[in-house]
Amino acid sequence: KQEVTQIPAALSVPEGENLVLNCSFTDSAIYNLQWFRQDPGKGLTSLLLIQSSQREQTSGRLNASLDKSSGRSTLYIAASQPGDSATYLCAVTSSGDKLTFGTGTRLAVRP
Amino acid sequence: NAGVTQTPKFRILKIGQSMTLQCTQDMNHNYMYWYRQDPGMGLKLIYYSVGAGITDKGEVPNGYNVSRSTTEDFPLRLELAAPSQTSVYFCASSYGLFTDTQYFGPGTRLTVL
Numbered sequence: 001k002q003e004v005t006q007i008p009a010a011l012s013v014p015e016g017e018n019l020v021l022n023c024s025f026t027d028s029a030i031y032n033l034q035w036f037r038q039d040p041g042k043g044l045t046s047l048l049l050i051q052s053s054q055r056e057q058t059s060g061r062l063n064a065s066l067d068k069s070s071g072r073s074t075l076y077i078a079a080s081q082p083g084d085s086a087t088y089l090c091a092v093t094s095s096g097d098k099l100t101f102g103t104g105t106r107l108a109v110r111p
Numbered sequence: 112n113a114g115v116t117q118t119p120k121f122r123i124l125k126i127g128q129s130m131t132l133q134c135t136q137d138m139n140h141n142y143m144y145w146y147r148q149d150p151g152m153g154l155k156l157i158y159y160s161v162g163a164g165i166t167d168k169g170e171v172p173n174g175y176n177v178s179r180s181t182t183e184d185f186p187l188r189l190e191l192a193a194p195s196q197t198s199v200y201f202c203a204s205s206y207g208l209f210t211d212t213q214y215f216g217p218g219t220r221l222t223v224l
Contacts, residue, residue, distance in 0.1 A: 004153065031210045032210055034212065034213075036215075041217075041218075042217055042218070043115070043201055043203075043215035043216050043217045043218050044154075044201070044203075044213075044215040045215070046212045046213065046214070049211075049212050089153070089154075091153075091154075093210050098156050098159075098169060098170065099154075099156065099213070100153070101153035101154040102153055103151060103152060103153050104153075
């Protein structure tokens with residue numbers, strides 16, 4: 001059974017800092033990996049989707065990488081801003097299976 | 112284009128009561144999903160649908176029922192509410208099944224007392 005882990009559970013950084021969020025998964029047979037953002041009391045917003053054949057995806061200040069063989073993905077946020085404060089979730093779609101979510105990293109960016 | 116909408120936003124139920132959570136999407140997606148999110152836990156799939164008239168169980172279907180009579184609507188029915196069903200419920204839709212980006216509604220926060 002696929003399991004997705006995100007460490008740390010919470011992170012606080014000063015504005016302007018570059019940061020990395022980590023996601024690991026136990027079964028490397030995945031179709032893709034997605035990173036989502038969740039604001040308090042709101043639904044999830046998809047940030048980046050990396051197909052299993054890809055190594056990374058970029059959108060603005062966000063860069064997500066995927067290393068299938070080691071079961072890891074990272075989300076890099078450049079020049080963090082207070083507006084980036086949210087919970088970040090990663091989720092994997094495994095072969096013949098559904099979307100498995102991690103429990104998220106709660107990010108606070110201090111002005 | 113409203114995306115995925117859910118009603119109500121909040122609800123308190125007594126044990127044994129029933130209710131229906133509404134979900135509507137206007138993106139003409141064939142695939143729709145219901146998830147629950149418990150504190151400190153990842154989202155769990157309750158039911159999903161691949162098109163009007165076709166639904167299937169997810170990871171945690173017990174205590175819930177769904178129907179899909181139109182492409183736009185995918186209501187979730189709770190029968191005989193129990194405290195274990197206290198959670199935040201999210202509806203989502205996508206163009207492709209599971210392997211495509213999913214678009215989420217804002218959620219329904221349900222408390223069963």
